[in-house]
Amino acid sequence: MNPESDFVRLWTCHQAEVERYVFSMIPRRVDAAEVLQNVSVLLWKKWDKYDPERPFVPWAIRFAYLEILKWRQKLAREKLVFSDSLLEQLHTRHDEEMPLMEARQNALTGCMKLLTDQQRKWVELRYGRHGAVKREAEESGISMHKIYYALEKIRDQLQLCIEHRLQKEGWSDA
């Protein structure tokens, strides 16, 4: 295997995890996608420094954090960005949350199955098709505000369900 194919293999395998981290620090999808692209380029540049004995994801997340700070500096005058200090706190907290995240994802699957047909429809509209919420609002006459409110309640319900499932499975700090 050459270095490029090693990199592509690991990046393909773990991109979703790094992407989730970037999302957690930069919730705007377009910004997160741009930063993720920069992260992949940066990781490739630094690839010769990567120690294959060490796990890939924490290594990649360290660089992702640097890219996030760079992005933050670029938008320093924007009001819709967290401060450096809060980003640093969230980054530290993310390290501690990581071990629970996979269990949460598993629990979410079960919780999704408990949604009503209407709730599933809202979720699929919001997350399955880009721009579908707006189209649905126009076609059904239901206001965007109402749909977003319904989504807020669905996410709350899913959060509660996940906590409940994790506690049932014996995760004391869930």
Added chain:
Amino acid sequence: MPEELTLNTLLAKLVDETIEADELLQLENLLDGIPDAQSQYLRYLDLHAELIQSGGEVPVSESQTTPKKLRWLPAAALTAAAGIAIAGVAFFFSESKPQPVIEIVDSGGSTEWEGWNGETNSNLTAGTPLPAGTIETFAAESWIELAFPDGTSASLTGPSVLTIAVVDGRKVLRLKKGNLSVDAAKQPKDRAMKIHTPSAEAEVVGTRFNIATNALSTQLTVNEGKVRMTRLADGKIEDVVANEELVAALEKGTSFAAAPRRVAVHAWTSKIPRDTIQGQHEISESGVDGIRAEAHIWKGEPNNPRDPILLHSVVFDPSSRKSPPLQLVAGSRVIIRGRMDRSHQIHPGFATKKERGGFAGKYAVKNGSPIKIDKGGRFEAEFPLISFVSTNPRFPKSPVGQEMMYLWINTVKSDAGLVVESIELKKPK
């Protein structure tokens, strides 16, 4: 608790991108220096990210959601993780056996299926039913043809990774990389087949098409019917109809408009390194670009396993994103130029797709060809198209009329230091 409600409402506004500057400041104040609030924030955002990554789909069963991956845990979390591992094992074994969703029609080369619970199968012979999971075809010579119960078929060729699930009766495919051809039977209107790639999403009701993707772009060619494609970079939607093609790239400023399928050409000269799929780019002392063959293990066909042998391969893609389709015509010739450490046997071959879509077959020079190098270690070898024979009785006997997908040159067992400097497909004289 009102504080928690306020936090969740602000988080909802944040993820739905309706938050105002003063509300963001309010959120920052709620999070700053408060670990519990920060945990709540990260859990909420992770839920949101998971919903985005799954496209809001509800999986068939709990055991089929997230492939189990080994994860690094910070030292502080190791104690908690030990407890988690035990809970995880108990959870796994309580699950019922997943139901098959596809059947293998045929396959060749090195392939592997991995289920959600980590179970693997590398003996993917015709007739094997498979539950939801990920199929990987490892090498240029690898391919697999799959069938769903409704008659929909899918072929995966070359180094490719495809995850398959059926979610509430809807087929959901995730092509991480490589080449996929689909011949979709008519799908229920409210359960259109979905195909996700790193840069695009496609919705399919019933059609034939080819899709090729890497980490940065996805190329779609529709042969029959219509496919609705969404570019993930900006959410733009485009319908692609029969005989049209479309590229969805993550790069900014790239066009996203369906265009008539380019007219096929019958000749091609490699561009190095652009057209390379496998091998290492190097430049000789005299300044000539070349691709050095890369080692990998061949374990034979799934129906005919053999003792592993070492191959050194170079693989080219003559129909990469910017090139028109390359159609094979009778009387064509393949000319390979390069260098080796010593005179040695080389084994050229190629994979093809049908003119109107779908994997067609693999063709190779039987038993390879002995190559003599000159004093400088260089060689030039010409192979008439007729010398490439079908590697499986299922494939058409002749590749004439088909389009070349990729082309490989191997040396078998020993490393002869093969470096390919150019390949040409020449029209008949």
